[in-house]
Structure formats: structure tokens, C-alpha cells
Amino acid sequence: MSAAMAAFAFLIVIAIVFPLASAFPSPPVSWGQQQLDPHFYDHSCPQAQQIVASIVGKAHYQDPRMAASLLRLHFHDCFVKGCDASILLDSSATITSEKRSNPNRDSARGFEVIDEIKATLEAACPHTVSCADILALAARDSTVMTGGPGWIVPLGRRDSRGASVQGSNNDIPAPNNTLPTIITKFKLQGLDIVDLVALLGSHTIGDSRCTSFRQRLYNQTGNGLPDFTLDASYAAALRPRCPRSGGDQNLFFLDPVTPFKFDNQYYRNLLAHRGLLSSDEVLLTGGNPATAELVELYAANQDIFFAHFAQSMVKMGNISPLTGGNGEVRTNCRRVNHNY
Ligand code: HEM
Incomplete structure (x- = not known):
């Protein structure tokens, strides 16, 4: 550059x-x-x-x-x-x-x-x-x-x-966790439902591997039918590069509409049943009205999403920090300073 x-x-x-x-x-x-x-x-x-x-x-x-x-x-x-x-x-x-x-x-x-x-x-x-x-x-x-x-x-x-x-x-949390499990894992970190739905908006950028969502396309462990909460034409577009076996590492945009832009398109995708991961989809269809309402709110109002996202990032960044005399300042992030 x-x-x-x-x-x-x-x-x-x-x-x-x-x-x-x-x-x-x-x-x-x-x-x-x-x-x-x-x-x-x-x-x-x-x-x-x-x-x-x-x-x-x-x-x-x-x-x-x-x-x-x-x-x-x-x-x-x-x-x-x-x-x-x-x-x-x-x-x-x-x-x-x-x-x-x-x-x-x-x-x-x-x-x-x-x-x-x-x-x-x-x-x-x-x-x-x-x-x-x-x-x-x-x-x-x-x-x-x-x-x-x-x-x-x-x-x-x-x-x-x-x-x-x-x-x-x-x-x-894993991408195939149920919504109650995901909510519990966030709660254990001191994060609530607003934090969960806002922070998952990070999936407005970046990629996922086929292996992280394949089960939605084929439902290999269940009744052999695909996940009907995933839009059928989107699923059809995903299948060629995410086959039943092989292609595990193939990459897909989490937000195919604006993949490099941090915006509220992720929530709009969810409303169109075009959320890539099951853990994304369940915010809307996982049976919790509070998460579904927040998805609708953020899809309609990017300013509120941004404000909540910023707050929740500060909250997440405050999870159990080591301060004072605890821990150390590493000189190389890959190694501890001394062998203890
Ligand atoms: C229920 C909670 C979450 C689950 C289950 C989840 C799961 C995943 C999965 C499976 C991927 C794709 C990984 C791969 O296939 O290699 C991914 C990517 C990503 N996640 Fe999450 N995630 C969650 C929450 C979050 C949060 C809270 C953030 C940030 C604050 C976040 C930021 C990202 C980003 C930015 C990517 C793309 C990374 C890249 O392209 O390198 N995720 N997530």
C-alpha cells in the first residue's frame, strides 16, 4: 500500500x-x-x-x-x-x-x-x-x-x-446452539438480551465457513430435510459451494448484501430469513419475543442499533479484566513473559 x-x-x-x-x-x-x-x-x-x-x-x-x-x-x-x-x-x-x-x-x-x-x-x-x-x-x-x-x-x-x-x-456460543443456550452463555458473562442481539450485529461483516452452517442446508442429523427457516432460494445458492461433504473451509459472507460495510443489513437479512447461521436465525424464530422485537427495531433504525452496539461493546470489554498487580503486560502477545 x-x-x-x-x-x-x-x-x-x-x-x-x-x-x-x-x-x-x-x-x-x-x-x-x-x-x-x-x-x-x-x-x-x-x-x-x-x-x-x-x-x-x-x-x-x-x-x-x-x-x-x-x-x-x-x-x-x-x-x-x-x-x-x-x-x-x-x-x-x-x-x-x-x-x-x-x-x-x-x-x-x-x-x-x-x-x-x-x-x-x-x-x-x-x-x-x-x-x-x-x-x-x-x-x-x-x-x-x-x-x-x-x-x-x-x-x-x-x-x-x-x-x-x-x-x-x-x-x-456455537452456531448450532439453541436460543436459550445462547442467552444463558451471554448471561454467564453479565450480558443481557439487548447485548446479545446488538453484538450479533457484528455479523454484518466477515465470513463463515461452510462447516459452520452446513446442517441448515441438509439437516444431516435430523429428518434429512433442510432448515425451513432459511429462505429456499438463498439455501439453493449456498449449496453448490457447501455440499453435503467436502468444502468445509469454503467461505461465505455473513451478510452477502453489504459484506464489508458495518450497517444494519444483518437484521434486514434476518427478517428475510437470510441469516446465514442458525444462531443468527434463532434471534427471530427461536421463540423469544424480546429478541425478535430487537431484530425488528434494529432493522428499522440503524442509529439505535449503533448506539446499543457501542454500549454493549464497552460492556463486553469489561468482562473480568485483570488489573492492578494481577496478570502482566506481555512483551510478545504470543507468550507469557516468564515461565511460571
Ligand atoms: C451467539 C453468539 C455467536 C455465535 C454462535 C457466533 C458464531 C460465529 C461463527 C460460526 C462464525 C463463522 C466462523 C467460521 O466459520 O470460521 C462467526 C464469524 C464472526 N463473528 Fe460471530 N458468533 C457469535 C457472536 C459474535 C459476537 C458477539 C461478535 C462480535 C462482537 C461476533 C463477531 C463475528 C465476526 C466479525 C465474524 C466474521 C469473522 C471473520 O470474517 O474472520 N460474533 N461467528
């Missing part, structure tokens, strides 16, 4: 995010005794947010799917032992990486972008900015860069010294 394009991408983020940061008061967000603070790096690394935004901007320019992948990394981090960058740890003698879990294997991506951000931050302000905070900032910048809302990111998370592949398998 040319230097001009990189500068342009960077300026877009700065133009959108930083006016927001000064327009609203930004009190520290508390989680129990511990506090995150949007101004956490104001003195120790004042350029931290600009560095993250510029590298996310460059990555997004080089690969338009990357914004989605970075947004998802923050979610998969926060749902497992809190937002502590546990997802970024590689396997070692003492750690089994969460990258091997069912939700992440052959699916989670963007780790090289986080590495680049971390290396740049270590050069600018050594041992200061945590990997968990990088994930939170990159998720916000990715949303802004694709046309979604901005928000002020509370900061000061520290990084874990361990990972939990079991937590990753159990705590992150």
Missing part, C-alpha cells in the same frame, strides 16, 4: 474516533473493585491509540476482511476468562493454546496484525500497553473503519499468564 493510502486510512480513524473521545465525558468503568480508564495510557503512552488505529487501517486496506476478524478476536478473548488476551497465547510446554479450540481452529485470524501492533508499541513505549487493550482498541477501530459506530475504550487491562482451551470450547 502506498504511504498516501496508509495515511488516509489513519486519518479516517483519527477523524472519527478522537472527536468522539473529546465530545463525551469518560468516567472510569468499574468492574467490582477494579477500574478501567479511557485515559490509562495518556501519560505512559500517549501515542498508543494512534499506533493501533494506523496499523488496523493498513491491515484493513490490505485485506478488507481483517476488520471482521479483529472484531471477533476481542469477543473470543473476552468470553474466555475475561478480556485478558488469553486467545493470543501460542501453545508451549505449559499452555494449550485457545487457538486449537473448536470455535477458533481454522477460523480465528488476525494474529499477525496484533503482533505488528504489539511490536510497534513495544518500540514506542516498552512494557506498557497490554495485548488485551490492543484487542479492545483494534475491535473499536475495525468497527469504525467499516462504517460502524465509535466509542471510547476503557483501558488498563492486563494480560493473562494462562489460556483455557476448555473455556473456549464451552463458553463461546
Whole structure:
């Protein structure tokens, strides 16, 4: 990418995010005794947010799917032992990486972008900015860069010294979970139905593999009939590249109408029974009037969706952070600093 394009991408983020940061008061967000603070790096690394935004901007320019992948990394981090960058740890003698879990294997991506951000931050302000905070900032910048809302990111998370592949398998909802199971998994994280429906709006960008929704096309485990909540012509269009067997890794847009734009098209797709994953569809047809009403609200009013999404992202980013003397600030996001 040319230097001009990189500068342009960077300026877009700065133009959108930083006016927001000064327009609203930004009190520290508390989680129990511990506090995150949007101004956490104001003195120790004042350029931290600009560095993250510029590298996310460059990555997004080089690969338009990357914004989605970075947004998802923050979610998969926060749902497992809190937002502590546990997802970024590689396997070692003492750690089994969460990258091997069912939700992440052959699916989670963007780790090289986080590495680049971390290396740049270590050069600018050594041992200061945590990997968990990088994930939170990159998720916000990715949303802004694709046309979604901005928000002020509370900061000061520290990084874990361990990972939990079991937590990753159990705590992150699966695409074939029922709506009650999904609601329970969100509730366990302190997130309610508004958070659930708003955050799932992330599926307005990014891709899914065939293996994540194949059962809807053929219902292999049930009566052999396809999922009738999926629009028949959409299902027919999906089948050639997602056959009964094979093609597991073939990619499909989660929102085929505006795949790279963060907007409320995801909810409009749901109303047309063109939500790709079963976990998307059940928001409307899973038997819960509250989730169905929110789908209709967000489909009709993008401003409300954006406002709720921003609030819920802050809430998700506050799941059980390590603060104070807990955890550490890793120098390399893939490894703990020492062997404990
Ligand atoms: C019920 C909850 C959720 C379920 C079951 C779910 C499931 C999935 C699945 C199966 C994929 C495709 C993965 C693949 O096939 O490789 C996916 C992609 C994605 N998810 Fe979710 N998700 C949920 C909630 C969320 C939340 C809360 C966020 C963000 C805040 C999110 C953001 C994304 C993004 C952006 C992608 C596209 C990633 C890419 O293209 O690399 N998801 N999700």
C-alpha cells in the first residue's frame, strides 16, 4: 500500500474516533473493585491509540476482511476468562493454546496484525500497553473503519499468564446452539438480551465457513430435510459451494448484501430469513419475543442499533479484566513473559 493510502486510512480513524473521545465525558468503568480508564495510557503512552488505529487501517486496506476478524478476536478473548488476551497465547510446554479450540481452529485470524501492533508499541513505549487493550482498541477501530459506530475504550487491562482451551470450547456460543443456550452463555458473562442481539450485529461483516452452517442446508442429523427457516432460494445458492461433504473451509459472507460495510443489513437479512447461521436465525424464530422485537427495531433504525452496539461493546470489554498487580503486560502477545 502506498504511504498516501496508509495515511488516509489513519486519518479516517483519527477523524472519527478522537472527536468522539473529546465530545463525551469518560468516567472510569468499574468492574467490582477494579477500574478501567479511557485515559490509562495518556501519560505512559500517549501515542498508543494512534499506533493501533494506523496499523488496523493498513491491515484493513490490505485485506478488507481483517476488520471482521479483529472484531471477533476481542469477543473470543473476552468470553474466555475475561478480556485478558488469553486467545493470543501460542501453545508451549505449559499452555494449550485457545487457538486449537473448536470455535477458533481454522477460523480465528488476525494474529499477525496484533503482533505488528504489539511490536510497534513495544518500540514506542516498552512494557506498557497490554495485548488485551490492543484487542479492545483494534475491535473499536475495525468497527469504525467499516462504517460502524465509535466509542471510547476503557483501558488498563492486563494480560493473562494462562489460556483455557476448555473455556473456549464451552463458553463461546456455537452456531448450532439453541436460543436459550445462547442467552444463558451471554448471561454467564453479565450480558443481557439487548447485548446479545446488538453484538450479533457484528455479523454484518466477515465470513463463515461452510462447516459452520452446513446442517441448515441438509439437516444431516435430523429428518434429512433442510432448515425451513432459511429462505429456499438463498439455501439453493449456498449449496453448490457447501455440499453435503467436502468444502468445509469454503467461505461465505455473513451478510452477502453489504459484506464489508458495518450497517444494519444483518437484521434486514434476518427478517428475510437470510441469516446465514442458525444462531443468527434463532434471534427471530427461536421463540423469544424480546429478541425478535430487537431484530425488528434494529432493522428499522440503524442509529439505535449503533448506539446499543457501542454500549454493549464497552460492556463486553469489561468482562473480568485483570488489573492492578494481577496478570502482566506481555512483551510478545504470543507468550507469557516468564515461565511460571
Ligand atoms: C451467539 C453468539 C455467536 C455465535 C454462535 C457466533 C458464531 C460465529 C461463527 C460460526 C462464525 C463463522 C466462523 C467460521 O466459520 O470460521 C462467526 C464469524 C464472526 N463473528 Fe460471530 N458468533 C457469535 C457472536 C459474535 C459476537 C458477539 C461478535 C462480535 C462482537 C461476533 C463477531 C463475528 C465476526 C466479525 C465474524 C466474521 C469473522 C471473520 O470474517 O474472520 N460474533 N461467528
